[in-house]
Amino acid sequence: MATLPPLPARGWAAQAADAQLAPIDFERRAPREGDVVIDIDWCGICHSDLHTARNEWHGTMYPCVPGHEIIGTVRELGPGVTTFAPGDTVGVGCLVDSCRECDACQRGLEQFCRGGVMTYNSPDADFDHATFGGYSNAIVVQDRFVLRIPDGLDPAAAAPILCAGITTWSPLRHYKAGPGTRVGVAGFGGLGLMAIKLAAALGAEVTAITRSPAKAERARAAGAHDVIVSTERDDLRRVRESLDLIIDTIPVTHALDPYVKLLRLDGTLVIVGAVEPITEGVDARLLLARRRSVTGSPIGGLPETQELLDFCAERGITADIEKIPADGINAAYEKMAAGQLDFRYVIDMSTM
Amino acid sequence: MATLPPLPARGWAAQAADAQLAPIDFERRAPREGDVVIDIDWCGICHSDLHTARNEWHGTMYPCVPGHEIIGTVRELGPGVTTFAPGDTVGVGCLVDSCRECDACQRGLEQFCRGGVMTYNSPDADFDHATFGGYSNAIVVQDRFVLRIPDGLDPAAAAPILCAGITTWSPLRHYKAGPGTRVGVAGFGGLGLMAIKLAAALGAEVTAITRSPAKAERARAAGAHDVIVSTERDDLRRVRESLDLIIDTIPVTHALDPYVKLLRLDGTLVIVGAVEPITEGVDARLLLARRRSVTGSPIGGLPETQELLDFCAERGITADIEKIPADGINAAYEKMAAGQLDFRYVIDMSTM
Numbered sequence: 086m087a088t089l090p091p092l093p094a095r096g097w098a099a100q101a102a103d104a105q106l107a108p109i110d111f112e113r114r115a116p117r118e119g120d121v122v123i124d125i126d127w128c129g130i131c132h133s134d135l136h137t138a139r140n141e142w143h144g145t146m147y148p149c150v151p152g153h154e155i156i157g158t159v160r161e162l163g164p165g166v167t168t169f170a171p172g173d174t175v176g177v178g179c180l181v182d183s184c185r186e187c188d189a190c191q192r193g194l195e196q197f198c199r200g201g202v203m204t205y206n207s208p209d210a211d212f213d214h215a216t217f218g219g220y221s222n223a224i225v226v227q228d229r230f231v232l233r234i235p236d237g238l239d240p241a242a243a244a245p246i247l248c249a250g251i252t253t254w255s256p257l258r259h260y261k262a263g264p265g266t267r268v269g270v271a272g273f274g275g276l277g278l279m280a281i282k283l284a285a286a287l288g289a290e291v292t293a294i295t296r297s298p299a300k301a302e303r304a305r306a307a308g309a310h311d312v313i314v315s316t317e318r319d320d321l322r323r324v325r326e327s328l329d330l331i332i333d334t335i336p337v338t339h340a341l342d343p344y345v346k347l348l349r350l351d352g353t354l355v356i357v358g359a360v361e362p363i364t365e366g367v368d369a370r371l372l373l374a375r376r377r378s379v380t381g382s383p384i385g386g387l388p389e390t391q392e393l394l395d396f397c398a399e400r401g402i403t404a405d406i407e408k409i410p411a412d413g414i415n416a417a418y419e420k421m422a423a424g425q426l427d428f429r430y431v432i433d434m435s436t437m
Numbered sequence: 438m439a440t441l442p443p444l445p446a447r448g449w450a451a452q453a454a455d456a457q458l459a460p461i462d463f464e465r466r467a468p469r470e471g472d473v474v475i476d477i478d479w480c481g482i483c484h485s486d487l488h489t490a491r492n493e494w495h496g497t498m499y500p501c502v503p504g505h506e507i508i509g510t511v512r513e514l515g516p517g518v519t520t521f522a523p524g525d526t527v528g529v530g531c532l533v534d535s536c537r538e539c540d541a542c543q544r545g546l547e548q549f550c551r552g553g554v555m556t557y558n559s560p561d562a563d564f565d566h567a568t569f570g571g572y573s574n575a576i577v578v579q580d581r582f583v584l585r586i587p588d589g590l591d592p593a594a595a596a597p598i599l600c601a602g603i604t605t606w607s608p609l610r611h612y613k614a615g616p617g618t619r620v621g622v623a624g625f626g627g628l629g630l631m632a633i634k635l636a637a638a639l640g641a642e643v644t645a646i647t648r649s650p651a652k653a654e655r656a657r658a659a660g661a662h663d664v665i666v667s668t669e670r671d672d673l674r675r676v677r678e679s680l681d682l683i684i685d686t687i688p689v690t691h692a693l694d695p696y697v698k699l700l701r702l703d704g705t706l707v708i709v710g711a712v713e714p715i716t717e718g719v720d721a722r723l724l725l726a727r728r729r730s731v732t733g734s735p736i737g738g739l740p741e742t743q744e745l746l747d748f749c750a751e752r753g754i755t756a757d758i759e760k761i762p763a764d765g766i767n768a769a770y771e772k773m774a775a776g777q778l779d780f781r782y783v784i785d786m787s788t789m
Contacts, residue, residue, distance in 0.1 A: 189702060197702050197727065259728070350541060350549050353730070359721035366718050369711035372733030375549065376611075378705070379731050381724030 091115050092122065095437060096221035097414055098148040102140035105415045106220070108437075109148055113225045114211040120163035121231045123175055128219035129154030129244035129406070130430040132275075132336065132360065135418050137206050145206055152219030153179040153204040154244040154431070156234060166228045174240055176232040176394065177224060178247035179204055179384045181216060185229070193388035195230075196255075220414065222437055232391050235398035242403030245275060245429040246394060248384065249404060253280035253332050254393040255385030256355040257287060260330045264288035267327055271315070271344055272334035273300050274425035276358055278405060280332040281307040283393075286400045292324055294331075294344070303427065315343065326375065328352055336360035336425065341367050341379060348377045356381040404429050410436035443467050444474065447789060448573035449766055450500040454492035457767045458572070460789075461500055465577045466563040472515035473583045475527055480571035481506030481596035481758070482782040484627070484688065487770050488712065489558050497558055504571030505531040505556040506596040506783070508586060518580045526592055528584040528746065529576060530599035531556055531736045533568060537581070545740035547582075548607075572766065574789055584743050587750035594755030597627060597781040598746060600736065601756060605632035605684050606745040607737030608707040609639060612682045616640035619679055623667070623696055624686035625652050626777035628710055631756060632684040633659040635745075638752045644676055646683075646696070655779065667695065678727065680704055688712035688777065693719050693731060700729045708733040756781050762788035 091112035098109040116122050134151035136142050155177040159169050169175060183190050184200030195201060202209065205218030217224075234243055253276055262268050268289040270280040277293070284291045285308025292311040293304035301312040313320035321343060328347045331354040338361040344354055345367060352375065356364070359381060367379060385393070397403065405428040409417055417430040443464035450461040468474050486503035488494050507529040511521050521527060535542050536552030547553060554561065557570030569576075586595055605628055614620050620641040622632040629645070636643045637660025644663040645656035653664040665672035673695060680699045683706040690713040696706055697719060704727065708716070711733060719731060737745070749755065757780040761769055769782040 194702075350546075356721045356724060359725055362720050362722045363718045364721050366715045367731070368714050369708045369716050369733050370714045372708060372731070373711055373735040374733075376732060376734055379719070379724070380728060381721050381726075382728055383725040 092223065092225060094217070094221050094223050096150040096217060097411055097437070098150045098220070099138035100148050102145065106138060109150065111150070111217060113217070113223060116161065116163040116225055118164045119166060119227050120225050121166055121169055121175065121228050122160045122162070123155070123157040123177065123224050123226065123231070124160045125155055125157040125219055125221055125224060125434045127156040127241045127244045127434060128152040128432045129248065130414070130417055130421065130432065131248050132421060135421055136360065138418070146215040149206055149215070150217035150220050151205050152221065153177070154247045155204070155219035155224065156240045156244045157224070160223065168228055169231060174234040176234050176243065176247050177204060177219065177226050177230065178232065178251060178390055180387070181226050181230050194386040196384045196386055220411070220432060222434060230387060232387070232394055235395055238394065238398040239403050241408055241431045241433070242406050243394070243397065244431050245279065245404035245406065246397055247390065249275040249279045249429065250283070250397070251385035251390045251393055252276055252357050252382070253334070254283050255389055256332060256357060256382040257284055258389060259382065260353050260355065262287050262289040262330055266290070266329045267292065269294050269324070269328040269331040269344070269347055270309070270334065271331055272336070272358055273297070273304065273427055274334060274336065275404065275427070275429045276334035278307055278427055280334060281309050282402050284332070285309065286396070286402055292328065300427070321347065331355065332357060334358040338363065338365060340365050342371060345371045345377055345379065348375060350375045351377070353378045353380060406431045408433050412436070444575065444577060446569070446573050446575050448502040448569060449763055449789070450502045450572070451490035452500050454497065458490065461502065463502070463569060465575060468513065468515040468577055470516045471518060471579050472577050473518055473521055473527065473580050474512045474514070475507070475509040475529065475576050475578065475583070476512045477507055477509040477571055477573055477576060477786045479508040479593045479596045479786060480504040480784045481600065482766070482769055482773065482784065483600050484712065484773060487773055490770070498567040501558055501567070502569035502572050503557050504573065505529070506599045507556070507571035507576065508592045508596045509576070512575065520580055521583060526586040528586050528595065528599050529556060529571065529578050529582065530584065530603060530742055532739070533578050533582050546738040548736045548738055572763070572784060574786060582739060584739070584746055587747055590746065590750040591755050593760055593783045593785070594758050595746065595749065596783050597631065597756035597758065598749055599742065601627040601631045601781065602635065602749070603737035603742045603745055604628055604709050604734070605686070606635050607741055608684060608709060608734040609636055610741060611734065612705050612707065614639050614641040614682055618642070618681045619644065621646050621676070621680040621683040621696070621699055622661070622686065623683055624688070624710055624777070625649070625656065625779055626686060626688065627756065627779070627781045628686035630659055630779055632686060633661050634754050636684070637661065638748070638754055644680065652779070673699065683707065684709060686710040690715065690717060692717050694723060697723045697729055697731065700727060702727045703729070705730045705732055758783045760785050764788070
C-alpha cells in the first residue's frame with residue numbers, strides 16, 4: 086500500500102485570511118494500514134471553521150479546507166480494517182488521529198491526547214501541510230477515528246452531532262446529567278440547542294438560559310422544561326442555587342457570576358463555548374459558599390462520540406439544519422458572522 | 438434550665454473598627470437542653486479575626502469578641518448531653534449552630550447550612566447582639582458543635598486545627614488526596630503550612646508553591662516533597678500539567694492561570710484563602726484543554742473536623758504556634774497585618 090499514489094481530492098478552501106472560500110484540487114494520502122477512504126456526502130459548518138478560515142485564532146496554514154462534521158460513505162479500505170465495509174455510512178468529527186498510547190487515549194479520551202491530530206489545520210506527518218477537512222469530496226482516516234452512523238439517523242442532520250453534539254454530550258455525561266439532576270443551558274446557538282435536546286433526553290430537568298425571550302418557545306420545543314432570561318432579575322432569583330450543572334455555550338466573554346449563582350451545592354459550570362477565551366473574574370465567595378466549580382470541556386473522545394450517535398439514533402435526535410450547496414459556503418459564513426445561528430448549515434457535497 | 442440566669446463572661450473585644458481590642462464583660466446565654474458550658478483555655482488568632490474586628494469585610498457588629506479556634510475544658514452540661522463529661526478537653530471551631538434539618542446538615546456539611554451560626558459576629562437568636570467568640574473565658578455551645586480533643590494532642594497547638602486545619606482538610610478529603618495523587622499547596626501562611634502537613638500525612642506527593650525561596654526548607658520540614666518558586670519559569674515548567682489538586686491559600690488577588698497550568702487532566706484548583714474575593718480572569722482554554730476545574734471550599738463540617746482531630750492525634754500533627762497572653766492580642770494583630778505569618782498566635786486564656 087505504501088507505494089500507492091496519493092488520492093486526488095477536491096474541496097473548498099480559504100487561501101488567505103481575507104479571501105472567500107473557493108474550489109481547490111489537492112491530494113489525500115495514499116491509503117495505508119488501518120485507513121478508511123470515505124466519499125463525503127455532508128459536512129456541517131461549525132463556527133470554528135469561520136474563525137480558522139479567517140485566521141481569527143491565528144496559526145491558520147493556507148490553503149485551509151475547513152470542516153469537521155463529516156458524514157460520508159465508505160469507498161474502500163486499507164489493509165487490516167475489519168470494522169467497516171464499503172457502502173457503510175460513517176462519520177468523522179474533530180479528530181483524525183492520536184498517539185493511542187497515552188493514558189488519555191487508553192481511556193478513550195483522545196481529545197486530551199498531546200499527539201492528537203485535528204481534522205483540519207493540524208500538522209500532518211504525511212504531507213508538508215496541515216490536515217485538510219471535510220469541505221471536500223473525500224477523506225482518508227484511520228479506522229479508530231471513523232464513527233458508525235446508525236441506521237435511521239438522517240445523515241445530513243447527524244453531521245453536527247460530531248462537533249456541536251459531542252461538545253455538549255461529553256460534559257453532560259462526565260458530570261452525570263440524568264433523572265434527578267437539574268441542568269442549565271446558557272446560550273442558544275448550535276451548541277445550546279443540542280445541549281437542551283441531549284440533557285432532556287438523558288432525563289434531566291432542563292432550564293434554558295437565554296438573553297432573548299423570543300427564543301423561549303424554541304427552547305421548550307427542544308425539550309427545555311423552563312426558560313429564563315439572563316437579564317431578568319426575577320428569573321435569576323427564581324432559579325438561584327438550584328442547578329447541578331450548567332453547560333455554558335456562550336461564545337463571547339461574559340460575566341460568569343450570574344450563572345454561578347444559579348448553581349447549588351457542588352454544582353458545576355462547564356465552559357464549552359470559549360471562543361473569546363479569557364473569562365471575567367469570578368467572585369470566589371460564590372465558589373466557596375456552595376463548593377461550586379467552574380470548568381471547561383473540549384469536544385469528546387471517540388467511544389463517547391459513538392455512544393452519542395447510538396443514543397441519538399435510538400431517541401430520534403438530530404440537529405436543526407439548513408442544507409446548502411458548496412457555492413453557498415461564503416454566504417453562510419456571512420450570516421454566521423452576523424450573529425449566533427440557532428441551526429447548523431450543512432453542505433451537500435454532491436453539489437461540489 | 439430556661440429560668441437559669443445568663444452566664445457572666447469576660448473577653449477581649451473591639452468596640453469599633455479603628456479601636457484596639459480591650460477587656461469586656463458580657464453575658465453568655467443560660468445553658469439549655471443540649472448545651473455544653475466550656476471554660477476556654479486557648480484560642481487561636483485567625484486572620485479573619487483581624488478582618489472582622491476592623492470591619493474590613495463590612496457588617497461587623499460591635500462590640501466584637503473574635504475567635505473561632507477554641508480549646509477548652511467542659512465545666513458543666515445542660516440537660517440531655519451524654520457525649521461529654523465535665524473535665525473533658527474539647528474544641529469549638531467556626532460554627533456553633535445550624536438548622537440540623539437541611540440536606541447539608543444531614544450530610545454533616547454544616548458549613549453549607551443556610552441557618553448556620555458562626556462562632557462570632559453572627560446573628561444570635563438568644564440575644565440582641567451577634568455571637569461572641571473565643572477571646573473569652575467561657576462559652577456555651579450546643580453539643581453537636583463541640584469537638585472532642587483526643588488525648589495526646591497538645592491543646593494549644595491543636596487550636597488552629599479548628600479553622601486553618603479543617604479549611605485545608607475538607608478539600609483534601611473531598612478531592613481525595615492520598616497515595617498516588619499529587620497535591621500542590623500555593624501560599625505559605627497558617628493555611629498553607631497545615632495543608633502541606635495534612636496532604637503529606639495523607640500520603641500524597643506534595644509540591645509547595647511559594648513566592649519566597651527562603652521558605653523552601655520550612656516547607657520541606659513540614660512534609661513537602663518538592664518546592665517551587667511561583668515566579669521561576671523553570672520551576673513552573675517542571676511541574677506543568679502534573680498536579681491533581683492545588684490548595685490555593687493565597688489571601689490576595691492573584692493570577693490563577695500560572696497555577697491552573699500546573700494541573701493535569703481533570704485536576705482541580707481549590708480556593709480556600711479568598712480574602713480578596715474577586716479572582717482575575719482565567720484563560721478558559723486552560724480549563725478546556727485538560728478539563729481542569731477552579732473551585733472553592735469553606736471551612737468544613739463537624740464530622741470531618743472530628744475526623745481531622747482524630748487523624749492529627751494519631752499522626753502527631755499540630756500547628757506551628759506562638760503562645761501569647763491576652764494583652765498581647767493587639768501586638769499580634771499588628772504583626773499579622775504586616776505580613777502573612779507562617780505560624781499561628783494562640784492566646785493563653787489563663788492570662789485574661
